[in-house]
Amino acid sequence: MNYQxxxxxxxxxxxxxxVEDPEAFWAEVAQNFHWRxxxxxxxxWNFDEPNVKWFIGGKLNITENCLDRHxxxxxxxxxxxxxxxxPHEAGVTLTYRMLHDQVCRMANVLKRNGxxxxxxxxxxxxxxxxxxxxxxxxxxxxAVHSVVFGGFSAQSIADRINDAQCKLVITSDGAFxxxxxxxxxxxxxxxxxxCPSVERVIVMTRTRTPVAMLKGRDVWMEQELKQVTxxxxxxxxxxxxxxxxxxxxxSTGKPKGVVHTCGGYMVYSAYTFSNVFQYKENQVHFCTxxxxxxxxxxxxxxxxxxxxxTTLLFEGVPTYPxxxxxxxxxxKHQVNILYTAPTAIRSLMSFGLEPVQKYDLSSxxxxxxxxxxxxxxxxxWYDDNIGKNNCPIVDTxxxxxxxxILISPIAGITKTKPTYATLPLPGVQxxxxxxxxxxxxxxxxxxxxxxxxPWPGILRTTxxxxxxxxxxxxxxxxxxxxxxxGCLRDEDGYYRITGRVDDVLNVSGHRIGTAxxxxxxxxxxxxxxxxxxxxxxxxxxxxxYAYVITDQLPDGHDADLTKRDILxxxxxxxxxxAKPDKIQFVTGLPKTRSGKIxxxxxxxxxxxxxxxxxxxxxxxxxxxxxxxKAGAV
Ligand code: WTA
Numbered sequence: 001m002n003y004q005x006x007x008x009x010x011x012x013x014x015x016x017x018x019v020e021d022p023e024a025f026w027a028e029v030a031q032n033f034h035w036r037x038x039x040x041x042x043x044x045w046n047f048d049e050p051n052v053k054w055f056i057g058g059k060l061n062i063t064e065n066c067l068d069r070h071x072x073x074x075x076x077x078x079x080x081x082x083x084x085x086x087p088h089e090a091g092v093t094l095t096y097r098m099l100h101d102q103v104c105r106m107a108n109v110l111k112r113n114g115x116x117x118x119x120x121x122x123x124x125x126x127x128x129x130x131x132x133x134x135x136x137x138x139x140x141x142x143a144v145h146s147v148v149f150g151g152f153s154a155q156s157i158a159d160r161i162n163d164a165q166c167k168l169v170i171t172s173d174g175a176f177x178x179x180x181x182x183x184x185x186x187x188x189x190x191x192x193x194x195c196p197s198v199e200r201v202i203v204m205t206r207t208r209t210p211v212a213m214l215k216g217r218d219v220w221m222e223q224e225l226k227q228v229t230x231x232x233x234x235x236x237x238x239x240x241x242x243x244x245x246x247x248x249x250x251s252t253g254k255p256k257g258v259v260h261t262c263g264g265y266m267v268y269s270a271y272t273f274s275n276v277f278q279y280k281e282n283q284v285h286f287c288t289x290x291x292x293x294x295x296x297x298x299x300x301x302x303x304x305x306x307x308x309x310t311t312l313l314f315e316g317v318p319t320y321p322x323x324x325x326x327x328x329x330x331x332k333h334q335v336n337i338l339y340t341a342p343t344a345i346r347s348l349m350s351f352g353l354e355p356v357q358k359y360d361l362s363s364x365x366x367x368x369x370x371x372x373x374x375x376x377x378x379x380x381w382y383d384d385n386i387g388k389n390n391c392p393i394v395d396t397x398x399x400x401x402x403x404x405i406l407i408s409p410i411a412g413i414t415k416t417k418p419t420y421a422t423l424p425l426p427g428v429q430x431x432x433x434x435x436x437x438x439x440x441x442x443x444x445x446x447x448x449x450x451x452x453x454p455w456p457g458i459l460r461t462t463x464x465x466x467x468x469x470x471x472x473x474x475x476x477x478x479x480x481x482x483x484x485x486g487c488l489r490d491e492d493g494y495y496r497i498t499g500r501v502d503d504v505l506n507v508s509g510h511r512i513g514t515a516x517x518x519x520x521x522x523x524x525x526x527x528x529x530x531x532x533x534x535x536x537x538x539x540x541x542x543x544x545y546a547y548v549i550t551d552q553l554p555d556g557h558d559a560d561l562t563k564r565d566i567l568x569x570x571x572x573x574x575x576x577x578a579k580p581d582k583i584q585f586v587t588g589l590p591k592t593r594s595g596k597i598x599x600x601x602x603x604x605x606x607x608x609x610x611x612x613x614x615x616x617x618x619x620x621x622x623x624x625x626x627x628x629k630a631g632a633v
Pocket of ligand 1: 248293294295369370371372373374395396397398399400401421483484485497498499500506509510511
């Protein structure tokens with residue numbers, strides 16, 4: 001690929017060109033890929049409907065770009081290195097040739113089971129090679145994948161399957177995660193009670209947990225694979241055909257299905273992978289995210305493979321069997337690029353340096369951070385102890401809706417600054433706006449972060465509800481894409497993302513809507529009403545604080561038991577990641593006369609800052625604030 005920037009001057013020149021003539025800039029980048037048919041128009045867009053199309057008329061298949069075209073030059077090079085949960089279990093290395101073969105076989109299994117171009121497929125799997133293979137197999141035949149993170153509940157899976165009307169589910173008997181065994185198939189079985197669109201379930205064997213196999217619906221992946229050949233020509237896709245749906249939380253309602261399309265997403269995830277991490281031939285790239293999130297889609301699967309890179313896929317967790325696991329993996333596989341989340345760094349910091357010092361980390365050349373603001377302490381610990389002050393840290397800011405990284409240093413090229421995502425990548429045009437939508441010019445300012453021009457990886461719609469896409473991202477500030485993040489731009493023009501300005505929480509790097517958690521809490525018998533806010537948490541970044549009105553306690557129910565029941569309810573409705581860290585029972589919530597909850601006050605109390613609660617005179621019942629303050633947990 002010859003789109004890799006080599007110097008800061010080149011970055012500046014590329015940036016300038018990308019702003020002056022975006023179409024020419026991206027057309028040149030896109031020439032690096034294999035298109036069955038070239039596009040006729042590079043870009044058509046408006047942010048009002050919105051309507052964004054890139055590489056119009058272009059035909060391609062992303063798997064030909066990720067697999068087939070590498071066979072002649074690097075067929076025997078590792079594409080995926082898989083490290084299992086248990087360090088004593090043998091891992092797997094798949095060369096590009098082997099991966100190509102397996103993707104084609106899996107694609108034929110899907111076809112055999114009735115899947116056609118355009119069908120939606122739900123994937124609920126552990127972090128095993130078969131997950132990446134399933135994703136690519138869908139792309140091979142033009143089916144749309146919707147990967148659901150293995151920690152979500154049956155209810156969450158059912159909601160996602162129904163929203164996208166998935167026809168088939170790919171899962172496994174179970175998953176190993178640290179010391180735990182999670183019965184994935186059984187969770188899927190619960191979900192499917194309410195999912196009439198699903199005709200078939202393909203089950204991979206991983207844990208050998210006993211599973212129910214429904215006749216006529218459920219088939220074993222291993223048996224299916226025996227029935228097919230490895231010959232599966234790639235389906236020809238339009239650049240704007242849907243590639244995948246990925247559900248993400250917002251400030252209102254249920255999670256929405258963010259839609260990415262084949263051409264733009266491919267170009268953008270691949271371009272940003274190569275540039276941000278400065279990937280060099282034969283390096284090993286280890287992104288610790290789960291493929292169930294966008295980071296895994298773009299920087300474990302598509303971005304690396306489109307560049308012919310070697311990507312490491314890890315099944316387990318950073319602290320199993322002990323807190324040295326990441327470092328052991330780096331040493332064992334001679335990892336060159338490590339891309340992880342601040343929450344993982346903070347959690348590993350708390351174990352001290354002993355687990356780090358046991359391993360040789362000298363293979364590392366670039367470190368990455370993603371998912372939430374990285375605090376200065378974590379940044380320096382990462383720099384000093386993992387990078388040994390010798391590896392650039394790329395603090396990459398982006399979102400599910402963006403397809404790839406938008407603001408980040410380019411490793412070794414952009415001068416870094418702790419806690420700053422630094423500068424926009426070529427093609428990215430950030431603006432800061434005040435609450436009236438007025439663009440704030442100049443440096444040394446802060447505001448709400450928006451984008452004023454599309455890049456190839458921007459979401460195209462939210463599945464089945466285009467109006468929701470317009471409302472959520474394009475209506476707050478007309479003519480702009482609104483990120484939902486607050487941001488400051490310092491004197492040097494460097495960007496620092498300060499966190500969400502809407503009702504979305506970022507807990508351990510996971511996006512969770514407060515409304516979603518409230519709905520889940522309210523499903524518990526005895527809960528009358530609840531309000532959820534975030535508060536600073538040393539490891540998770542943000543913790544979840546729930547204020548709950550219940551009518552059970554006066555009945556003589558035990559408060560601790562009721563709290564546990566509420567946690568169990570939230571786990572059941574969303575998944576364990578959404579469980580509140582703190583629950584406070586209250587008799588009322590601070591509401592305005594029009595019935596709106598004043599979250600500002602609840603946030604302050606949750607943060608432990610009750611000195612200045614601001615104006616409370618508009619409250620219906622100001623006394624309730626005193627009660628809440630007194631009972632804060
Ligand atoms: C936050 C994850 C600060 C931000 C790729 C954004 C960050 C949300 C950073 C998107 C970063 C992500 N610094 N905040 N480097 N990266 N965020 O959709 O609030 O899971 O809006 O995508 O995470 O989360 P999502």
